[in-house]
Amino acid sequence: MKGSRGGSIVAHTFSYGSTLLFLFPVYVLINLAIRPASELISPLSPTTHPTFGNFIDAWKQSGLGWAIVTSVIVTVVSCVPITIFSLMASYPLARSTARLSRTTFYFFLVGLLLPFQVAFLPLYLMMRDLQLLGTVWSLVLFYTGLQMPFSIFLMTTFLRSSVEQEFEEAAHIDGASHFKTFLYIVVPLLRPVVGTMLILNGVAIWNDFFTPLLYLSGSNISTIPVALYSFVGVYVSNWPLVFAALIISMSPILALFVAFQRYVIRGFAGGLKG
């Protein structure tokens, strides 16, 4: 489609204007994070004597190093059972026409409608009774269950609608057991949707603040958002220091995003439709 020249100018002005507006907070963020405490000028003016000191101080005092490790562990360890269990479940749910399978699928779908706030308190008490509070296992168990309906929905509908059955039938005719067919035929075919699922679940778990805030309170471990919360609580008016901590805290996920942006954007565009 060829737009007129006037339209093109409008399009460029609008898109670049909006992008600059989106970047304005980022500019202030970086500009202040590199600013020494002695420099008392407007947050808009470029910092005249940029320093890296705020990052060093923030890193030392925020405990973000360990928090990053904890967040990595929680996110990775949670994604393993989510992926394996939902992969397994999707096979009979998508491929069996037995009534039992359909009912099970709808039973999982109900979970998409239940916001976790209702389950939150009883779950908290259950974790307490299991003595899991203050450990990463409470979070792993929580996320595995919480993300299950969405993951199963994504996986099952993809298997039903986008994966041809011919391969499975061929394997079956060649004498492969259902288990082998699943492992060697179905799982590799599901790779694209596993990617989408990992991205959506990973980002959600990584950024979750409310759950670790409650589950890990009083313990000496924390995830990134919780560590940030405590840090900001202490240094609330020292904005250059806080901003350095904000940048440290978001750098791992932003680095991953930049590296895999095509997949991430595709995942959000396609996966959220559920």
Place this chain on the structure above:
Amino acid sequence: MIIHDPLASASGELSSRAVRGVGVSTSPAPKRRRHSIGRQLWWFAVPALVVYVTVVVSPTVQGIVMSSTDQTALAPTAKFIGTKNYVMVFSTDAGAAAIRTLEIALAAMVIQNVLGLLLAVVLNGRVLGRNLLRTIIFAPVVVSPLVSGYLFQFLFGPPNVGAVNAVFHALGLRQVVWLGQPNTALIVIVIVIGWQFTGSTMVIYLAGLQGVPEEILEAAALDGAGAFARFWFVTRPFLAPAVIINLMLGLIGGLKVFDQIFATTGGGPAGLTNTISTLIYQLITPLGNYGRASALAVLLAVAIAVLSIIQFAVLRRREVKA
């Protein structure tokens, strides 16, 4: 496509039953159109079911029960008090918080969708460096809502501190105590949500726009349709599913919003920017009022469930029509 062919599924069910009945299959169903693996592999769903029931289903049921008790953190032995919590919820400040939640959700939904759609349309056309622009606008989606909350708490900081006030000062405008008064604080919250999630709205619209057949657009252009007419009569119908998805995602996301408010205003000043989610949190931690927190959560759940069902129904009707 999900095939809802009663014949196919019935024969599938029959044949799988036959296999189990006879033991080793001797006469494979000849007309079977779909290969069904029957019930044999149902156990594959068991691990998922166990976690799901433990973490979602059973606590939800307990939560609903809890909402009709007077359970607190200090007195764990609860007794049944019927709908008292629900009545209490509305006679206290929760009614106002519910309306506020809805206002925030609606405002965020509108901003996200107007801006997201415009950006998608523009960035689907010929714009220099459009991939870079898309990446920049999408990036906040992966940033933790808590981080963006803190960032905007400073941006909209008090006069002579915050960056936005510095802009106002430079432009000769009167500086504003953004977070110190409920009305402007709500605007800030909506802006945070918009900054963070317009990118995800945009990419869903972009995906929708890429499904619009180029030939029809060209044909319309040849017939003399202007850019707006092409958008309205050709693109818009193709975009309808994306619109519904985005409206619902925006609304549901807005209803659940917690982190951004927690980090910017903490519900203040004087509880006047509390939403249902932050109110639930306050009922849980400082007050330990489990029963009433649960009642509030059930109400939020009902609202979200109703919206989700509407979305599902509308989407489904469109699919049937198409």
